Amino acid sequence: xxxxxxxxxxxxxxxxxxxxxxxxxxxxxxxxxxxxxxxxxxxxxxxxxxxxxxxxxxxxxxxxxxxxxxxxxxxxxxxxxxxxxxxxxxxxxxxxxxxxxxxxxxxxxxxxxxxxxxxxxxxxxxxxxxxxxxxxxxxxxxxxxxxxxxxxxxxxxxxxxxxxxxxxxxxxxxxx
Numbered sequence: 001x002x003x004x005x006x007x008x009x010x011x012x013x014x015x016x017x018x019x020x021x022x023x024x025x026x027x028x029x030x031x032x033x034x035x036x037x038x039x040x041x042x043x044x045x046x047x048x049x050x051x052x053x054x055x056x057x058x059x060x061x062x063x064x065x066x067x068x069x070x071x072x073x074x075x076x077x078x079x080x081x082x083x084x085x086x087x088x089x090x091x092x093x094x095x096x097x098x099x100x101x102x103x104x105x106x107x108x109x110x111x112x113x114x115x116x117x118x119x120x121x122x123x124x125x126x127x128x129x130x131x132x133x134x135x136x137x138x139x140x141x142x143x144x145x146x147x148x149x150x151x152x153x154x155x156x157x158x159x160x161x162x163x164x165x166x167x168x169x170x171x172x173x174x175x176x
Contacts, residue, residue: 001055002141003064005084007077010039010046013128014073018050020132020150021142025054028146034062047076054141069139071131072098073114092135094127110138112173118166126166133170144171 004021008014015037022033032055039048051064070085071092072078078098085091087105095111103109112134118127129151136147148167155163 001053001057001059002068002139003066004052004054004069004071004141005049005064005067005081006052006071006073007047007049007081008073008128009076010048011125012048012073013125014048014077015039015050016154017071017128017132018052020129020147020154021135022052022054023154024142024146024150025052028149029143031056031142032059034059036063047074047080049077049081069135069141071135072100073127073131075099090139092131092138094131110134112170114170117169117173121162121166121169123162126163129163129166130170133167134173135170136167137171137173 006014006017018035022035025031026033034053035050037050053059066086067084067089068086069090070081073094075098089107091107091109093111094114096113096116114130115124115127117130118124136142136144151163151167152160
């Protein structure tokens with residue numbers, strides 16, 4: 001079982017990241033997944049998070065108790081949720097937006113310039129998909145194929161190609 005938290009601010013696609021990851025795990029990798037979400041009253045710019053539990057068997061409790069993975073795309077989200085990451089957890093950050101404190105315990109930090117890479121691809125709104133590619137490569141919690149199918153199924157058809165390029169850019173960053 002894996003407990004995952006995605007955090008950022010409204011407009012970054014944080015909730016969509018949870019939906020795509022859950023879809024990739026449950027529909028395309030035949031795992032069980034649950035998702036909860038939280039966001040402020042603001043349409044854009046307010047804090048938001050989504051929590052997922054992914055398991056090879058039935059998920060009995062849908063809430064994250066101690067995160068195995070924290071994906072932080074904003075400083076405020078990191079500051080609010082870092083303490084919920086387990087002592088052996090994995091922290092993924094957008095390095096241009098999040099400046100982590102020195103890691104505690106045995107936390108492993110992986111960083112990517114997701115927003116900058118998205119801008120280079122032509123639209124910063126796909127930064128979450130760059131991050132999803134990176135998340136997939138680092139954690140291996142959902143297969144690359146499952147995630148790519150979930151991305152393609154979750155965006156308007158005219159944006160599928162761009163989003164798949166974004167996913168691949170994030171996925172390839174792990175190899176660099």
